[in-house]
Every structure is written in structure tokens, then in C-alpha cells.
Amino acid sequence: MTDTGSVHPVPAVAGALSAFFAGTGQLYAGQRRRGIIYLLTEAAFILTLFTVLRGPLRGLVTLMPQGRFVDSRHILIIGILAGFVVIAYAWFHVANITDAVRSASRAHAARRPGAPAPSASTVRKQAGVLGGTALTPYLYIAPSLISAFFVIIVPLVFGISLAFTNYNLYHCPPAGRFDWVGLTNFAKLLKPGSTWRSQLDMVLIWNVTYAVLGTVLAFAAGMGLALALQTHGLRFRRVFRMILMLPWAVPATVSIMVFLGLFNTSFGPINVLLRSLGLHGVPWFQQRFWARASVLIAHVWISTPFNMSIISAALQSIPEEVYEAALVDGASRGHVFSRITFPLLMSVVSPIALLTLAGNFNNFGIIYLLTGGGPAVAGSKGAGATDILMTWVYNLGFQQLQWSTASALAVLVFIFVVIFSMINFRLSGVLSQLKQEE
């Protein structure tokens, strides 16, 4: 059955060898150069694991001072970086095993008499992720990936890690040090009946109300204006549109600070006007209801143009004939809107509407700059009447130095928004489209 003399590399053996020590499987399969490179890489990794990486990794587990790193935050970050090196290495190791199996089965096939020599392109394709031209895409994405790694990914993992520590005023580096405490922070926040829990519920209810009301109101206003601008025979359409786009054009930080003046209880023009009419001024930032109203008013003012322009674009994508056919059939205008325009519109804009809803859930800027979360609520753990989870997280962290609780809250928000968005992406087909592309 088999020809005599030469050794036939068995794929399973090659895989097992490479799993034991990278590169050995490749050597066994007759790939000498690649085998040596992999072997040296593995050796170098093991060397660093016991020298450079050892301290940081132990620091990650114990959070105890390691060498010149004494600040718990620094120990944690350097530990996370070391952890990523290990993960990257694990990825290499797995790739190395599949590569060994592939090399062995290719050698096996090649030794069989009469087997066609592999074409250049299949060799290149089979070179795998670690060799040859397959590296090109990684060169293109490397700068982005490296910056996103340091600016987004590492800080994100760090932020999530803090949720499992006791980093607060009493365990605050550089003077103090913090430790791993497991799920204590989550237990504290979620335990029914506790002050933290009731606080969380209060903030969450307003947070959801704010996100839903803000999104719906801005969407409705945007739709009304888009429809109005769409009217046949409208004059000055461009002028109207330009004016209505202004709130989007003005930097939001500037607009919010302008609203700070507009709502000001002593000199703000709204209250001045009310007083000149003999009415009482509105206690904008002092009372729960009015503070919340001010936040929503500013929100709708700022985000209506975005909704308006998206709905305008969607309206223009609905073909004219659809309306004409309906009108010929004798449908009333109200009917045309509720049965044709609105459903078509929603099918087009609902993914983006849901995405804005998720964004508004964490819409930090308006509340932070306008009310600062206030007015204060008696007997609370620092959350005010207009605080959403995000502004509360900010205050807990930066003002009260309760970083661990703040991070646990942030993780809860994160999970919530990710689940919500994933459902949204699944419904709108973004994820399956990515899969299809491959």
C-alpha cells in the first residue's frame, strides 16, 4: 500500500508534537525552516514568561507590589498588558498546531505517487495567518489596531477589572492599595432592599424614561419637520432646512452651556419673560420635575436635526409611484401616511433609531453640563434627581473616589447596552452581513 523507505508524517502526531512544543510538529513533517522559527518563538516566550512576564503576571493575580511597581493601579495595568502577551501567544500556539496538522497532511498527500504538485496559489493560501502575503492585511490594520489597543481596549479591561476590586476612598493609591474582592460590588448594588439597590432603581427608572422620551420626542419632532419640508410646492425650503439644521451644526457643548443661561433662574430670559407677565419664575434646576424637563428640552433641541435629516433621506428613498397608486385607489392622505409612509419609513430608520436609543441611554454630556445630576435627593448615595447611570458613575468615581462601585455600575450598564445593541444588530442584519462578506 505504501512505498518503502521514507517516513510518512501522520497529521495527528504532528499536531500532538506541536501542541507539546511549537515547531516540533513542523520539523516532523519536514518543514525545517518554519519548524525552527516556531521553535525559537516558543523558546523565547517561555524565557520571557519566567523573566519579564513573571512579575507582572503575579502582580495581576495578587495585586501586591512588584519590583518598582507599588501603585495598585500600575500593577493592574502592567498585569493586563502581560495578560495580553499571554493571550497573543496562546493564539500563536493554536495557529501553530493547525499549521503542523496541515503541513503533515500536505506532505502525506505529496508523497503519494501521482499526487498533483500543489499550485503556487494554494501554497500561498495555505501559508496560513503567520506567513507570506497573508500578512498584508495586518500591516494595513496595524496602526489602527495598536492605537485602539492602548486607547480603548486596555483601559476598557482595566475599567472592568476595577469592578472586582475594593478601590475606594479607603483603599486609594498611591497611599493605599486595593485588592480583588470578587463579586462584592455587584452583590452590594443588586441586593434587594439595600440603599444602593433602591438608589440604582431610582436612577435606572429615570435613565430609561430619559432615553425613551428623549429618543421618541426628538424622533417625532424630526419626523414632523421632515414631512413639512417634504410638502409639495413649499417655498424657501432650503432656508427653512438650513435654519433647522443649526442645532446640529453648533457644537453641543456650546449649546448646552447656552441652555444653562436660558434656564438660569435669576437672569435667564425664560424666567424673566414669565415674571414680566406677572407669573412665577420656573425653578428650573431646583425641582426634580423642572430639572428633568430642562434636560429633555435641551436634548430635543439638540438632537431633532439629526433625526430630521435621516428621516428626510428615508422619505426620499420611498418611490413616488407608491403614493400615486394609493391616491388613485382613493386612499385619504391620513391613510396613506399611516398605512404606507410610516411603515416604510420605520422599516428603513428603525435600526438607526434603536441605535440612538442605546446612545441616549448613556448620553452623558447634556446632564453633566446642564444639571450636574442635581437637584440633590435626600438620603441618597449621591445620586441626584436627573442623574442617569453614567453621570452617577462619574460622580461616584471622580467626586467620591468610589471607583470600584462606579466600575461595577459601568459594567452593568455596558452589559445592558451590549445586549440591547446585539439584538438590534441581529434584527437589522448587520452581523449576518459581515458573515456573508467572508
Place this chain on the structure above:
Amino acid sequence: MAMPSKRRGKAVEMIFVYLTLALACAVVLYPLLWVIACSFRVSSGLISSSLIPSNPTTENYRYIFTDPNVNFLRWFLNTIKVSALSSAVALAITTPAAYAFSRMRFSGRRHILISFMISQMFPSFIAIVALYTLLGWIGLIDSHLGLILLYAGGAVPFSIWLLKGYFDSVPKAMEESAMIDGATKLQAFTKVLLPLARPILYVVGLINFIGPYAEYILAQSVITSGAKWTTAMGMRSLTMSSQFATDWPVFSATSVLTAIPIVIVFLSAEKYIVSGLTQGAVK
């Protein structure tokens, strides 16, 4: 018989439409015109709700350019520098990446794109502690370069998604024929695709300029010395001041000057921005 009533119905509708639009324009314009009016008001005077100041003066504008505490020109130049460089760096690093995500297939592609999307949903200021530490290690606390790196890095996921979406909509045929004519992949990208994608490059560049232009939270945690402040930080310091009411006209003047460049740029590129942002959602 039906015609006149239909025409009257149309006329009523038009009146309703014009009234709606006029009301909306009034709501949009009042805060803006009020701030402009305030910026021409005497600082010590009472602030009224009227849109025409009684004794218009340019004193506030002179003040913000000359007073050492309100060094508006300095803030403004810092802001332009930080925003422009952040935008340039972001564009330079994300354009090739978006090209790879759009035109090449490689292992990890989908996972990276999805992680980018998910990473955007984490509350970013929890990350500030880590960012501050990392910047400290490379000695970039209280430096514009540090802030620029944070803005550019933070802009990566969003920019890549936006650019990739546009690249996907450009047919591959032209690049392929260029490559048949002997162009390399890199040449096909820079000489064929990039010129075609100019509109989206403007949009992404602009969005990444506008973002940092009025950003406050990150700026405030990285920059400490007053000479390096950006406009948003300077303006915030004015609203935090104890003499908020008397400072209001001065604050208004800074608001007007800060907003004008962005408003002009935004409105002139509005068509591109809207289509760039909506083309993924509205097909």
C-alpha cells in the same frame, strides 16, 4: 364641485406647514440669537430676554482677546491645533485599515470589527484612570500630544466603520482593472480607490475635527495648565465662575466665536455629512 374644496384643503395644509416650520425656526433661532445679543451687551448691565441690546458694544469681544484671564485666542489656537492633528492622525491610521477590512479577507476580521463596535458602548470615563496612567508612563500628561493620541485612538472604531461602509459601496472593478494593468495593491488603493472615496474622507475628517473641537471631559482630565486649555475648558471655567451672571456677556462672546467656524464648516459640508452618516442606514 370637488375641486375647490380640495384646493382649499391644500391651502389650509400649506398654512399649517408654514406655521409649523416658522414656529420650529423660532424655537431653534431664539437661543442662538439671544446669545449673540448677549455678547454685544454691557457686562455689568442687567440681562434681558430681548434680542436687541439697548447699548450694543463690542467691549466683550475686546475683553476676551485682551484680558489675561480669558485668553481666548490662546484657547482657540490650542483647540484648532488639537482638533486638526487628531483628525489627521485618525484619518491616516484608519483609511488603510478600512481598506483592508473592505477589500481583504483575513482571520480575525469579523471579530475585530465586532469588538470595535462593542468597545464603543463601554462608558469611556471609567477608562480615564487607565489612560491617565498610561499617558503618565510615556510622559504625556498635560501635553497636547497626549490629548491628540487619545482623540485619534478613540476615533478608530467609528471611523473604520464609516470608511468601510463607503469603500464597500465603491465597485471593485476599477481597482481590479488597474491591477491587471500592473498596479500593486497599494497603488490600486491610493491611486484608484482613495480619489473615488474623497467625499467620505472629508466627512470622517470633519467629524473627527468637530468631535475634539468641543470635547470637555477628556481634555479636562489630561490638560492641567491654563496655557494649554482648549476653548471648551475655558468656557466651562467661565460658567463655573461665581460671577456667572455678570460674566454671561463675556461667556456669550466666546460661545459665538467658538460656534461660528464649526457652523460654517458644517453647513457647507452638510450634504456630505448627512449622506456619509446615513448611507449605511438608509439604502
